[in-house]
Amino acid sequence: MIITKTPFRVSFCGGGSDMANFYEKYGGCVLSTSINKYCYISIHPYFNEKQTLLKYSENELVDEIDQIKHSIFRQVLKDMHIHGVEITSTADIPGGTGLGSSSTFTVGLLNTLNCYNGKFVSKDKLARLACEVEIEKLGNPIGKQDQYGAALGGLNFIKFNQDGSVSHEPILMEGKTYKKLQKNLLMFYTGTTRSANTILAEQTKNITSEDKAKNLLKMCGLAKDMKVALENNDISSFGKILDEGWQLKKELASGIANPAIDEAYDIAMKNGALGGKLLGAGGGGFLLFYCEEEKQEQLKKAIVLRELEFTFERDGTSVIYIGDKYWE
The missing domain is CATH 3.30.230.10 (Ribosomal Protein S5; domain 2)
Known part of the structure; x- marks a missing residue:
C-alpha cells in the first residue's frame, strides 16, 4: 500500500x-x-x-x-x-x-x-x-x-x-510575524457548499469586459502590496487588503456573494474583524477573517458560525x- x-x-x-x-x-x-x-x-x-x-x-x-x-x-x-x-x-x-x-x-x-x-x-x-x-x-x-x-x-x-x-x-518573514499572522486569522463554515464551475464560467466570460479586467488588475496589485508588507514584517494592513480584495472580487460575477454571506461578513466587521473574504470561487464554503486576538472571542460569539481551527x-x-x- x-x-x-x-x-x-x-x-x-x-x-x-x-x-x-x-x-x-x-x-x-x-x-x-x-x-x-x-x-x-x-x-x-x-x-x-x-x-x-x-x-x-x-x-x-x-x-x-x-x-x-x-x-x-x-x-x-x-x-x-x-x-x-x-x-x-x-x-x-x-x-x-x-x-x-x-x-x-x-x-x-x-x-x-x-x-x-x-x-x-x-x-x-x-x-x-x-x-x-x-x-x-x-x-x-x-x-x-x-x-x-x-x-x-x-x-x-x-x-x-x-x-x-x-x-x-x-x-x-520573521518567525514572530509568521506566528502572529496565523493567530490573527479565523475561518468559519457558512454551512453551504457549491460547485465552483458555474461561477468560474461566468467570471471567465466577464473577464473580457474592461471593467472586470480592471478589477483583477487591482487585485493583482493588492497581492503585490501584501507580499511587500509581509516581507517587511508588517501585518498591520493585512485585514484592509483582504477587505479591498473581497469588495473587488464580488463584482466579478453574480453568485459570488449572497445575502447570508454579506450578513455574516458585516457582523464580523462590526465585531472586531479588520477584513476578510469568502474563500474560493464564491457562493458558499468558508469565510476567512483577519482579527486581532483580543477581539476574537467577541467575533466568534457574534457570528454564530462553525469555526474551523487551522494552521499553516x-x-x-x-x-x-x-x-x-x-x-x-
Whole structure:
C-alpha cells in the first residue's frame, strides 16, 4: 500500500488572475498558503486484478477504465495505464468549500500513482500535470493557483506568466510575524457548499469586459502590496487588503456573494474583524477573517458560525507510507 497526503489551500489575494484568458493578456499573481487540512489517497493492488475499485464519496467497481464515472479518476488512470487497483480517497474537508479540493485531489492522485509506478515526480511537475488534467483535458473553467498551492505547500507568491508558465517564491518573514499572522486569522463554515464551475464560467466570460479586467488588475496589485508588507514584517494592513480584495472580487460575477454571506461578513466587521473574504470561487464554503486576538472571542460569539481551527503548513503533497513490498 502507498498513502499520500496533500494539503488544501487558502488564497489571500489575486484569485481569478490565474485564469488563462486573463493572465495570457496581463499576467496574474496570487498570494496563498497551504493549511493543515488534507486529502489522503491510498492505493494497493486489487484482489481481482481485472477490475478497479474506487472509494470516495461513492464506490465504483469497474471492469474497464472508461466505465469510471469520476472524471478525474478516469482521466488520470487512463493516462497512466493503471488498472487492477483499489484506490481510496478521504479528506478533512468536504468538496465545494473554497479550499481547492478538486485540485488537491488531482495533485494527490498524481503523486500516488506515480509513486505506485516507481517514479519520483517533482512538486512543480505534479502541479503542471494537474493543470493539464483539469484544464486542458477535462476542460474545467478553473485557474492554476489551486494545483500549485496544494503541490508546493507553504506561504507563496505565485505568478502566472503570459506564456502560460508559472513561477513562485516563498514569502519570507520573521518567525514572530509568521506566528502572529496565523493567530490573527479565523475561518468559519457558512454551512453551504457549491460547485465552483458555474461561477468560474461566468467570471471567465466577464473577464473580457474592461471593467472586470480592471478589477483583477487591482487585485493583482493588492497581492503585490501584501507580499511587500509581509516581507517587511508588517501585518498591520493585512485585514484592509483582504477587505479591498473581497469588495473587488464580488463584482466579478453574480453568485459570488449572497445575502447570508454579506450578513455574516458585516457582523464580523462590526465585531472586531479588520477584513476578510469568502474563500474560493464564491457562493458558499468558508469565510476567512483577519482579527486581532483580543477581539476574537467577541467575533466568534457574534457570528454564530462553525469555526474551523487551522494552521499553516509547509510540506505540500507528500508520500506518508510505502508498504514493504515496494522496497523488495
